[in-house]
Amino acid sequence: MVGREKKKAFNRIKDQISKKIAGWKGKLLSNAGREVLIKAVAQATPTYTMNCFKLPDSLCSEINSLVGSFWWGKKEKARKIAWVSWENLCKSKKEGGMGFRDLKAFNLALLAKQGWRIQQSLGSLLHRVLKAKYFVNSSFLDAQVGKRPSYI
Structure with a gap:
């Protein structure tokens, strides 16, 4: 249940990227x-949200798929061949890729x-708030996921 709600909450990001890509396809x-x-646009759009969630x-x-389809020039109904896998396109240019971001890995980073x-920053406001709510009697690394945690 939580998985569906979480995806629904962040679906706006995919919709934004999809609209931008649709405008570029023509x-x-x-x-x-x-x-x-x-x-500069498609992979930068979710950066602020991924910084927190x-x-x-x-x-x-799904976002990587949208971007990959745009890269290979796929039109609405016409299918194009992806000559190189998305993983290889995400490699740096030195390694023979295009330097695109893998959003999952970037989110984790x-x-x-x-x-x-x-x-x-033990004295920061963020640390104090999170400590009071999530890890009162332990350290940040030892914190456990409680019941009904926030998306953060």
């Missing part, structure tokens, strides 16, 4: 143009960064 864009739009894996996969900040 334009004749070079590979460089598509790359810039993907990196763990997005459902299925939502990250942003959350790990927040966890590091919580551990290092």
Whole structure:
């Protein structure tokens, strides 16, 4: 039940990206143009939300699929061949990829960064609030997920 509600809460992000991509599909864009739009807009849109919340894996996969379809030039009903897997496109350019972000891994990296900040800034407001609510008698790393936790 919680999984469906969580996905529903974050579905707005996918809808935003989908609308932007739909607007770009009609334009004749070079590979460089598509790359810039993907990196600067489609993959940057969910960054603020991913900094605070763990997005459902299925939502990250759907967004990656939308972006991948746009990259390969898939039109509404016409299917195009994806010559390279999404995992290979997410590799750095030095490694032969395009340097696209894998949203699931990027989401985890942003959350790990927040966890590091919580551990290092013991006097911060965020640390004090989370400690009072979630880990009163333990440390941040030993905190357990309680009943009906928030999405944060």
